[in-house]
Amino acid sequence: MMDSPQISPFIIFFASIITSNMVLTNFLGMCSFISISNEFKTASGLGKAVTLVMIFTTVINFAVYKFIVVPLELEYLRYVVFIIVIAASVQIIELAMDRFLPELHIKLGIFLPLITVNCAILGISLFMVIRDYNFLQSLLFGAGSGLGWWLAISTLAAIREKTNKSKVPAGLVGPGLTFIIIGLMAMAFMGFSGIFTIQ
């Protein structure tokens, strides 16, 4: 058994929502963050999906890592293993969503399968291993990061809905302005770093 750093899981949870937000401090998961943030409803839907996938995959990857990868001394294969697990989880979540939330499934369209290659999700699993988190820490880290990503994309989408209706200098329309907004948001989130940090 590895020694887990003695950080309270709850600190990890809140820190990963705000101060160590995956997308705003680590810049992971940027592709869908920018491309699906046009409309609040869709963005929020994707946020939920990402949160779900993050929690799901963190748990499975934790188990796979602890009980298969480590005993077999295959740590160098963790990238491959994690990606396979993520791909399979997304597949199953897609089936479930098509069944129970068809509206959202159609809205997310191609982006749901694309969560598979959302770097934030692989990032969670890798950080969890690098930082030697125990199970509870990992779970709350995954959940917190998911919620943080959801919060970030919903906020961005809400702001973009406003800017879409405003007059914007021609050169900034679209991604230009979006990057500026993301930068400002990142700074705003950093403002909390006095409260707690985990890195």
Added chain:
Amino acid sequence: MEILKTILSVTGIATILTVLIIVAEKFLNNYGECKIDINEGEKELTVEGGSSLLSSLASNKIFIPSACGGKATCGLCKIQVIDGAGPLLPTEEPFLTPDEVKNGVRLSCLVKIKKDIKISIPEELFNIKEYNATVSRITDMTHDIKEFRFDFDEDEDIKFKAGQYMQIETKPYGKIKEKAIRAYSISSVPSDSNGVELIIRRVPGGLCTTYMHEHINKGNRVRITGPYGDFYRRDDSNQYIFMAGGSGMAPIKSIIMDIIEKGLDKEMFFFFGAVGVRDLYHTDFFRGLEKEYPKFKYIPALSNAVPEDNWKGETGLVTDVMKKYIDTGNGKHAYLCGSPGMINACVKVLTFMDFKEELIYYDKF
């Protein structure tokens, strides 16, 4: 050893996950039995939900054209879905015109069946079948026209719209060494579903007509496919003008009989153009109909009656005769069947008489 361990463990993990996905699919993708209603109750299929409309139809022997095999790249498998398909997918949109979107047209390879679904597919895709038929009756109509009756085998029947045609495949005969396929309109009514009647005029030197007139006898077996064609009655009018010449009477007879059989209250004029009395047929039949249904008028017109014919009816070109009876084309539908020369002349006269061009339907042969 290390390599073997790596390969085995990665394979193992992948296998476990695959099994998990298969199990999940079995439970999550199980939508139970769903019904596919085709063309408002014309056919109802019961299929296992969860797969695409395209593949579900194919497994029931209804083949929608598709070039890519259901990969959503060719855009050929369009089907009109009336109800039960769920919202349009972003992946379908590039293939559909705004009009198609409005009419509920979808790519059947992308529509997943999750509940009962109502679709409408063109008759010609849905109904075309091959029949092995027996010639049960051959009647001489005129010196060069015969009416054939084909009876299907017991368990087969046909669904067609009055006005459509069948195709006959001829076998090699005499000097003709090849098979040939020719189309003939159905003259019987759709309610008569376990056989069809065709009216065939002998064309001098005609490959199939000669075969039918000289080599086919009662009791012969013939391979025939159908129904085909979009020459059939549209329902949105109360006044129909029919014009035909020669064997062009076949689809018109079927349409008229269909209207009468269904008890529809329609005003009908049937102008039949012929050269002399010897080219008239089914005259007693249509005269009889006239007596029974006051709204139906049969007007044969002879273009070249000889004195021996002792003809008391209309003479001259069928278009000129028609003008005597019909003052305006406003609100009327016209259905024409005959030679290209006759059709072209009729269409010209009809449009001149205010018939709307899109309401003139014809079958040239």
